[in-house]
Amino acid sequence: MMIGKLQETPSQTAGPYVHIGTAPQSIGRPPLTGQPGPRAEAEGERIIIEGTVFDGAGAPLRDAMLEIWQADSAGRVGAEGLFARCLADFDTGRYRFETVRPGPHREGQPAHVALLIFARGINLHLHTRIHFPEERERVAADPDLRRLEPEARETLIATQEAAGHYRFDVHLQGANETVFFDI
Amino acid sequence: MPLSPGYKSTVLRAPLRPLHAVEQSALERSGPALGNTALGPLDHDLIRNAAQGGDALGERIYVFGQVLDENARPVPNALIEIWQANAAGRYAHVKDGYLAPLDPNFSGCGRCVSDGEGRYLFRTIKPGPYPWPNNGSDWRPAHIHLSIFGEAFAQRLVTQLYFEGDPLIPLCPIVNTIPDPAAIDRLVARLDMRNQEPFDCLAYRFDIVLRGRRQTHFETRPEGA
Ligand SMILES: [Fe+3]
Numbered sequence: 306m307m308i309g310k311l312q313e314t315p316s317q318t319a320g321p322y323v324h325i326g327t328a329p330q331s332i333g334r335p336p337l338t339g340q341p342g343p344r345a346e347a348e349g350e351r352i353i354i355e356g357t358v359f360d361g362a363g364a365p366l367r368d369a370m371l372e373i374w375q376a377d378s379a380g381r382v383g384a385e386g387l388f389a390r391c392l393a394d395f396d397t398g399r400y401r402f403e404t405v406r407p408g409p410h411r412e413g414q415p416a417h418v419a420l421l422i423f424a425r426g427i428n429l430h431l432h433t434r435i436h437f438p439e440e441r442e443r444v445a446a447d448p449d450l451r452r453l454e455p456e457a458r459e460t461l462i463a464t465q466e467a468a469g470h471y472r473f474d475v476h477l478q479g480a481n482e483t484v485f486f487d488i
Numbered sequence: 489m490p491l492s493p494g495y496k497s498t499v500l501r502a503p504l505r506p507l508h509a510v511e512q513s514a515l516e517r518s519g520p521a522l523g524n525t526a527l528g529p530l531d532h533d534l535i536r537n538a539a540q541g542g543d544a545l546g547e548r549i550y551v552f553g554q555v556l557d558e559n560a561r562p563v564p565n566a567l568i569e570i571w572q573a574n575a576a577g578r579y580a581h582v583k584d585g586y587l588a589p590l591d592p593n594f595s596g597c598g599r600c601v602s603d604g605e606g607r608y609l610f611r612t613i614k615p616g617p618y619p620w621p622n623n624g625s626d627w628r629p630a631h632i633h634l635s636i637f638g639e640a641f642a643q644r645l646v647t648q649l650y651f652e653g654d655p656l657i658p659l660c661p662i663v664n665t666i667p668d669p670a671a672i673d674r675l676v677a678r679l680d681m682r683n684q685e686p687f688d689c690l691a692y693r694f695d696i697v698l699r700g701r702r703q704t705h706f707e708t709r710p711e712g713a
Binding site: 312313319326327334335337338366384423424427452478483484485487 | 490492496500501505507510512513515521522527531556560567569579582583595597598633642646648662663670671674675696697700
């Protein structure tokens with residue numbers, strides 16, 4: 306029993322009109338002041354993470370809203386952590402983050418970027434992790450990921466497209482369904 | 489439930505494998521300090537924040553409450569963003585083609601930050617119900633969408649609030665993705681006559697409970713449960 310505790314407010318889908326509340330400028334409405342965005346002055350190696358979220362039929366989600374949260378280049382979280390939000394492109398479904406390469410926030414463990422996905426048809430936002438291909442061996446040894454099958458772990462590793470430019474596609478269903486976390 | 493066939497959009501979008509449970513690390517126990525964002529004076533007032541010479545049309549209401557964690561601790565500086573349809577059930581969104589009229593004085597977008605005791609307040613109009621293409625024409629009960637950032641990224645919550653007494657609530661396939669009636673009840677804002685603005689505005693109370701900090705995740709949420 307949960308004596309002395311309150312029960313969590315349940316989640317509901319963000320729905321198809323999530324843009325109104327989270328990025329009003331994207332639909333031609335005046336932006337509210339101080340929209341959340343990446344901290345431009347953060348030091349470190351600039352990187353790009355791009356990708357597409359695919360549904361079980363292989364169609365891109367064009368209505369998704371995505372957020373990242375990561376350590377800074379020195380591995381610091383809290384007040385030094387980096388947050389950004391973006392919308393999937395209304396035509397292609399592509400998302401794109403410009404950020405800095407995170408340092409490891411856990412001693413000896415690989416660095417990652419936490420990624421949240423919100424959309425119509427997703428009742429509880431999906432939480433996954435973007436790892437970097439340069440750290441494949443550390444990813445295999447990460448205590449959080451050791452219990453996963455190697456193919457499942459592979460869904461958490463981005464592909465390098467060019468120097469500092471990564472692709473991270475998300476598959477909601479299917480043979481290469483991305484690993485989502487309960488944290 | 490992630491997959492709930494009554495809500496058709498989940499069929500191709502709900503992951504079919506169980507979530508992978510891990511302990512919260514320092515990353516997820518912290519979060520962006522968006523509560524420090526400077527807000528405009530009307531960001532919380534949807535009756536006026538898009539007005540072009542007149543107030544938004546509809547039933548004037550306050551929506552207010554307290555943001556708490558599961559241990560009943562208030563969560564200060566939580567950023568709450570909301571979006572909603574207008575009084576006629578129409579969203580100010582390019583992709584909403586419902587025939588009900590737009591309101592030139594209403595955008596349906598607001599935000600505020602909780603105070604030192606976790607309290608928050610919006611002034612808005614009560615949204616109308618609207619039809620949507622799901623099993624023919626299903627109807628959404630009147631609702632307001634909310635996005636909340638607490639102190640930790642693990643507390644991130646996006647949800648919807650409903651209004652006490654709405655007969656459409658039990659008919660809604662999105663509401664019914666939640667199997668537990670007591671949990672559905674926690675999404676229902678209560679009419680609170682004591683906090684009305686006399687001759688102006690009704691009041692609905694909606695408290696928000698975010699996930700608490702967990703030392704060991706597995707104590708409270710065993711894998712597969
Ligand atoms: Fe809605």
